Amino acid sequence: MDYFVSYSEKQCFSELFDSSDGEEMEEERMERYAADLEMNPFDGLPFSSRYYKLLKEREELPVWQVKYAFMESLHHHQIVIVSGDAKTGKSSQVPQWCAEYSLSTHFQHGTIVCTQTHKHTAVWLALQVADEMDVNIGHEVGYVVPCESCCNSETILRYSTDDMLQREMMSNPFLSNYGIIILDDVHERTLPTDVLLGLLKDVVILRPELKLIVITSTQMCTKLQTYYGSTSLIRVKSRYQVEVVYTCCIQKDNFSSALRLLFEIHNSKERGDIVIFLACEQEIGKAYKIIQQEGPNLNPELGELVPVLLYPSERERILKPNEEGPCKNYRRRVLLTTSFGGSLVWIKTVAFVIDVGIEKRKVYSPRIRTDAVVIQPISKSQAEMRRQILGMSSAPESLMQALEDLDYLAALDNDGNLSEFGIIMSEFPVDPQLSKAILASCEFDCVEEMLTIAAMVTAPSCFLNPPQGTEEIAVACWQKFLHPAGDHFTLINVYRAYKEARTSSTGLYRSTEKWCQEYFLNCSALRMAEAIRAELDDIMKRIELPISAPAFGLKENVLRIKKALLSGYFMQIARDVDGAGNYLMLSHRQVAQLHPLSIYYNTARIPEWVVFHEFSIAENNSLKIISAISPDLFVELAPQYYFSNLPASESKAILQEEINHLSPISTTGKEEKTNSKDKEYKKYPETPAEQRCIIQ
Numbered sequence: 075m076d077y078f079v080s081y082s083e084k085q086c087f088s089e090l091f092d093s094s095d096g097e098e099m100e101e102e103r104m105e106r107y108a109a110d111l112e113m114n115p116f117d118g119l120p121f122s123s124r125y126y127k128l129l130k131e132r133e134e135l136p137v138w139q140v141k142y143a144f145m146e147s148l149h150h151h152q153i154v155i156v157s158g159d160a161k162t163g164k165s166s167q168v169p170q171w172c173a174e175y176s177l178s179t180h181f182q183h184g185t186i187v188c189t190q191t192h193k194h195t196a197v198w199l200a201l202q203v204a205d206e207m208d209v210n211i212g213h214e215v216g217y218v219v220p221c222e223s224c225c226n227s228e229t230i231l232r233y234s235t236d237d238m239l240q241r242e243m244m245s246n247p248f249l250s251n252y253g254i255i256i257l258d259d260v261h262e263r264t265l266p267t268d269v270l271l272g273l274l275k276d277v278v279i280l281r282p283e284l285k286l287i288v289i290t291s292t293q294m295c296t297k298l299q300t301y302y303g304s305t306s307l308i309r310v311k312s313r314y315q316v317e318v319v320y321t322c323c324i325q326k327d328n329f330s331s332a333l334r335l336l337f338e339i340h341n342s343k344e345r346g347d348i349v350i351f352l353a354c355e356q357e358i359g360k361a362y363k364i365i366q367q368e369g370p371n372l373n374p375e376l377g378e379l380v381p382v383l384l385y386p387s388e389r390e391r392i393l394k395p396n397e398e399g400p401c402k403n404y405r406r407r408v409l410l411t412t413s414f415g416g417s418l419v420w421i422k423t424v425a426f427v428i429d430v431g432i433e434k435r436k437v438y439s440p441r442i443r444t445d446a447v448v449i450q451p452i453s454k455s456q457a458e459m460r461r462q463i464l465g466m467s468s469a470p471e472s473l474m475q476a477l478e479d480l481d482y483l484a485a486l487d488n489d490g491n492l493s494e495f496g497i498i499m500s501e502f503p504v505d506p507q508l509s510k511a512i513l514a515s516c517e518f519d520c521v522e523e524m525l526t527i528a529a530m531v532t533a534p535s536c537f538l539n540p541p542q543g544t545e546e547i548a549v550a551c552w553q554k555f556l557h558p559a560g561d562h563f564t565l566i567n568v569y570r571a572y573k574e575a576r577t578s579s580t581g582l583y584r585s586t587e588k589w590c591q592e593y594f595l596n597c598s599a600l601r602m603a604e605a606i607r608a609e610l611d612d613i614m615k616r617i618e619l620p621i622s623a624p625a626f627g628l629k630e631n632v633l634r635i636k637k638a639l640l641s642g643y644f645m646q647i648a649r650d651v652d653g654a655g656n657y658l659m660l661s662h663r664q665v666a667q668l669h670p671l672s673i674y675y676n677t678a679r680i681p682e683w684v685v686f687h688e689f690s691i692a693e694n695n696s697l698k699i700i701s702a703i704s705p706d707l708f709v710e711l712a713p714q715y716y717f718s719n720l721p722a723s724e725s726k727a728i729l730q731e732e733i734n735h736l737s738p739i740s741t742t743g744k745e746e747k748t749n750s751k752d753k754e755y756k757k758y759p760e761t762p763a764e765q766r767c768i769i770q
Contacts (some may be wrong), residue, residue, distance in 0.1 A: 115177060116207060116214045116230065125208040132206060135163030137310045141171060147306035148175055152278055153286045155302075157295040158310025164289050165190075165258050166203055172254045172287065173207070173231045181230060183253030183283045189236040189270065191262045193219035196233040200224070203231065220503040221532065221606040236266035243270075244492065244500050248277055254285040260298070261291040268469055275302065328430040329357055333364060336408060339426055340372065340379055346425020347407040353449060354434035358383060358410045359539055365408060377404030384411035447690035482645065482716045483510045501613055504532055511642030512610065513619070518634040518641075521614065522624040523566055527635070529607035530565040531687050531699060534599040537671055548594040556673045559632050560684070560701025562639060564673055566626060569607075572600045636685075636703055637711060643685050644712035648697060649725045650682045657684065657697060660725055664689075669696040683708070705732045 112120050132138060137158070147154045148171070156164055169188045176186060190196040200217035209215055216225030218234040225232050234242075236257070243249060255274065260267050271288075278286050288298055292309070299305050332350055339348060352358055365381040372379060409424070412433070434449050480486050483506055485496030492500065495513075502509040508528050515524035530536065540548035555571060557563035575589040590597035614621055625631040648657035648666060655674075657666050666689060668675045681702030688698040709717075709732045717733075720726050 114208050116173070117209050119208075121208055124205075128206045132163070132167060135167060136312055137163040137167050140308050140310055141167075144168065144171060144308050145175065147308060148172070148285060148287075151304070151306040152282065152284070153288070153302050153305040154308060155295050155298050155305050156287065156289045156308045156310065157292045159292075159312040162310045162312055164310060165195075165199055166206065168287060168289060169231055169233075169256055170203060170207060172256065172285070176230065176253055179253075181253060184251050185229065186231045186254045186256065187239060187249075187252050188231070188233050188256040188258055189239050189267070190233060191236055191259050191264045191267060193222075193235050196235055197222075197224075200233040203233075207231075221609040236264060236270060238503065240266045240269055240273075241500060241503065243273060244497070247273075248281055249284075250281075253283070254287065256287040256289065258289045260288055261294045265469065271298075271301075328353070328432055329361070332428050332430050333361060335428055336365075337368070337372075340376060340406060343376060344425070345404070345406070347409065347423045348426040348428065349409045349411065349424050350428045350430075352410060352412055352430055353432045354412060356539065358412065361410050363542070377406055379408060380405050381408045381410060384409045447688070479645065480506060482713055483507065483642070484713075485510075498617065501617055502610065504528060504610075507642040507645070508532070509642070511638050512614075514641030515635075515638040516620050516622075518637045519622040520625070520631055520634040520638055521619075521621045523626050523631065523635050524638050525607050525610050525614070526566050526569050527562050527639075528610055529603040530569055531562075532606050533603035534596065535671075536565070536568055536596050536599045536603070538594045538596050540594050544594075551593045554593075558673075559636070560674075560681075561672055561699045562635070562687075562701045563632065565699070568595065569600070569603060570626070573604075636701065636707060639685055639701065640703060640707060640711040643687070644708060644716065646686050646689075647703070647708060648684055648686060648700075649728075650680055650684075651724070653680070655680050658723070658725060659689070660720060660723075662721070664695070666695045666697045668700065669698045671698070672700055674700070674702075705729055709733055 114121050114125075144154065144156070156168060158164060165188075169186060172186045176183075188199075190199065196217050196219050200215055201211055204211040204215040207215060211217075212224045213226060213228050214230050216223075216229040216232045218225060218232055218238050220235065220238060239249075239255075249255065257267060257270060257274075260271060274286055278284050288302075290298060295307060295309075299307060329352065332352070336348060336350065350361065352361060362381045362383055365379060369379055407423075432449055432451050434447060477486070477490070480496065483496075483499070485493060485499050485506060487493040487496075498513060499506060499509040502512060504512075508531070512521075512524055512528055515521045537552065538548075555564050555567040557567055571593075572586075572590070572595070576586050587597050589595075590600065611621075645661055647660040649660065650656065651658045651665075655668055657668070658664070659666065668680075669690070674680055681700075683703050683705055684697065684700040685703050686697040686700040690696050690698055705728060709729055717726075717729065
């Protein structure tokens, strides 16, 4: 089998050419032999000097010790399980070895895809591997993440999020264009990864030529071997032993305890950078400010304490060479990150890791039928790998609830498969509810506005946490974007203002950054929203969906946008039950309050009925991104069989009164849908568009 010639082998060849032992070699043959060794077989270009430098570093990784065993297992087995400790190089090296193996077979069975649970990790690894393979990103090595693709027809190795590969299986169930599929970090137990583990078990049976690589922690390898049967197991061990110290009692304030420990370590004079895993990005910013404030009060003989923000979306910070460079005075870096930044910490100078033991994450709660942001503790094994396992609800319950929600959205047919409408919904790399709202906007002539809303709610929050003492100034700046109809419309105003700043005569890159700073807006989030919107617009054009002309600002347009939102988010409705801002969710008796960033927060006019985009348990049970609606609008657009399954409540009684006041024709139509929900998916040519419950 033709594998890559290793660096040591190339060095031996070089020494052979340079030796003068009396044996003469033809000059032409020697040049051709040397040229063959120096050419990159993936792009046909000569290797750069950086390739050999990085190759030396790769050979020092713990995973490199098992390369030969892995290549043998890959040759003789269809399924290979790779388990081991964190930071051993599995995620970057195993895909490259698979590329070498596929190259030896001339990619006759397809290319390679490696899944990641987080999109930032997928992008970062693709950039790193392209650098190590000495090829261009987007050509031989690329990535595919939601709303962003950096691949072309020449791509032989792509990093993809697990949900994007799952989405790809909808149109290509056997993944016939891939010869090797790598599932990485399966111990994180995300729903898409679990689904892929199950689906690929059948695919490898139907495709004997397909190779499946599963990368996981040591705790899961036994279960995976039992699940898949005949497999090969490769274990990777770290060269370094880590001392783990636990607190002797339960900490009431994990954040403050972590910072106290930070300063204790710094005062101990033991050298080395420090990583602090915090619960959320808000705590990262808070810790950054505290460390900066305490810096002048520390003993200067201990060196400078430098906090480094390590948001997952700012992965490029740790790649800058000047942060690794030498300096005259000792500088100890404190890397502040979250669970999602765990796989981004690759700096060799880290000597201490502080883990608060909790995390804030978004999970789907089948009990309340919506995503919820919660704070939850992590297990001991999670702390060792700094990984996450979905533990808020069992997978079968979530799957059954997800299927029911898809049924409500008219995305399934009578057999439980994707309907024609569901297939169109799956073209959009967003949540099903948002996808339904986008398609509904085609009927209600508000596509331009809905695409903007979809991009803004998919990207990170555009509002920055203002520095201490500037909160009132920030609120005053944001007041300029407020729209009386709700937060969704406010986001449209923000995006339009950003685009105007970008296209104005002074709208250069730096000017746009300055404009965002003046209005306390996140410029990188707005740039991401711009890219997401462009991607959604391209999808609309590719599948030839109608795009209406922009009409934002007109009264009719506001109503149309609300109808489109309700078409997708009718399951996320809440009602103010006491006039004081205590909202009760319609789908469950869960009380929530308005988020402080809502336009209705601290205002005299609080809407009784609202549609919300997100529910956060961690932030005082708050509803985020809400807009006012009316009961009659909900009754008009929500499927009747969804309404009939709602638990009894005062809110449901109010809505029932609205139904009773409807016209006889409309009421008859509703009753027919109650008797047979299957009719929800059939076309009603005799029914006016405004009386339909779904978008046909």
